[in-house]
Amino acid sequence: MLEIRDLHCSYGDAQVVHGASLTVGDREVVALLGRNGMGKTTLVRSIMGLTSPQVRAGTITWMGDALLGLKAHEIAGRKIALVPQGRRLFPSLTVTEHLTMLKPIRTKTGWTADRIFGLFPRLAERRMNRGNQLSGGERGMLAVGRALMLDPELILMDEPSEGLAPIMVQHLEGIIAQLKAEGLGILLVEQNLYSALAVADRVYVLETGKIVYEAQAEAIAKTPDILTRFLGVH
């Protein structure tokens, strides 16, 4: 289980996260909602141990072990994978190379390139295309596929539906549901409320760096005032 307690993060003197706490259980999809600039990506980057932002205070534990102080590659080695905002593919690498750089192509255990292609047949058709030759939807699929090649137990998805057509968002929701069924925990950072509610078990709302609301996903759908108050959704 991922547990964040009273986390304070900043970029230089600018504090962005003010005492946020949340948990993600095994086989649980947790959505972290919030408008632009509320600190969602900062929180995710802090979990992954990426250089900036700086964590000023608080704890992040995974399976009972502290993650703070570990380097990003050490955190990834603990089976936590990131699907970054904007996908962040490698422009010059092909789809196949994106997947096989993480694991020898001969590997038969866990997630393999063939298995990813089974999950995303569209990527199989594009296997020889480079990262900069893919559409937004394909880039999103590849970013998820690349993360899966780490054989993660927890995936942090930073706005995976950003810029996707509604049909692709639906496909992504289906993938998230399948991954959950496979036993993965998922922290889904989203601005797309309805997409998040479609797949999440629990929802947190982050506002100006603080968790201001937490509820089961079914409950939040029944409280429109909350949606209006925190997310500006009508």
Place this chain on the structure above:
Amino acid sequence: MSTPLVSALPPVDRAAPTKRVLVWLCIVLAALLALPLLLPGYQISIATQILIFSILAMSIDILAGFVGRTPLGHGAIFGVSTYVVIYWTASLGGSLWVGMGLGILAATLLAAVFALLAIRTSGVYFLLLTLALGMIVWGVCLRSTGITGGENGLRGIGRPGFLVDHVHFYYAILLVTVPVTWIIWRFVHSPFGLTMRGIRESESRMRSLGYNVPLHLFLAFVASGFVAGIAGALYAVFNDFVSPSTVQLSQSVSALLMAITGGVGTLFGAFVGATAIILLENVVSVFTARWPSVLGLTFVLIMIFAPEGIVGRARILLAKRRRRS
């Protein structure tokens, strides 16, 4: 996570050269094998020099083209290997083959030291730091007259009997160059090579994917130094003389220009770049004493009209032609 979500598709293709590339490689190899039949002795010697410097340019391409770190100290790594081979054979009376092994080892160790200091930098800082490290090596070689002979340099003991003939020596160098090139090609197309390209494009992305980026940079630098060491050891046998000019900055610049002229990140461009520069040096200098100006002008033209290098540009043109057809 043991059961696949969907039944698997046919296996993914391995990274392998296409048939067209293999045909071209066979043609080039045949031409290289036939070269001594067509050229006189001196020109065979230039062809041998081109092969040796192609290996050095490839070692630079490993870093500049595949990791995105442009080094300016590889002349020093190359030259140290040359120094060790000649010192071992001429001053200590050791075997040439052991000396070559020691030269490569020394170059690899020096590259490891360079790497430890340089891998945390990038861009112009990496360039300047490797330049400074190369200058230190040059200074040491210049001042340690007891060992290196200072400005007078060291003269070797000559090539072994069976390598004295230009043609035999050319074939011997070709015999080393082909497998070395193949090994480098496999290296840059291995999963490790993919991680190098990933690091070139985004270090933070690679870190979040679980890669120890400094360790990978270190290993890439050491591998590059190992290859430069091979070139340096071959150069010791070829030139049979070493002086501080072998490790000086101009050596590093010249080898970097070979990599850039051929096309950074193309690997085989190193051969084209080395051929272009060494031929220009040797041919133009016959006609004019101002050959460095001609060389400079050529670089300027290449940088303006083919900044991707000759091979890089050729690839772009071929891709365009293929799209049109």
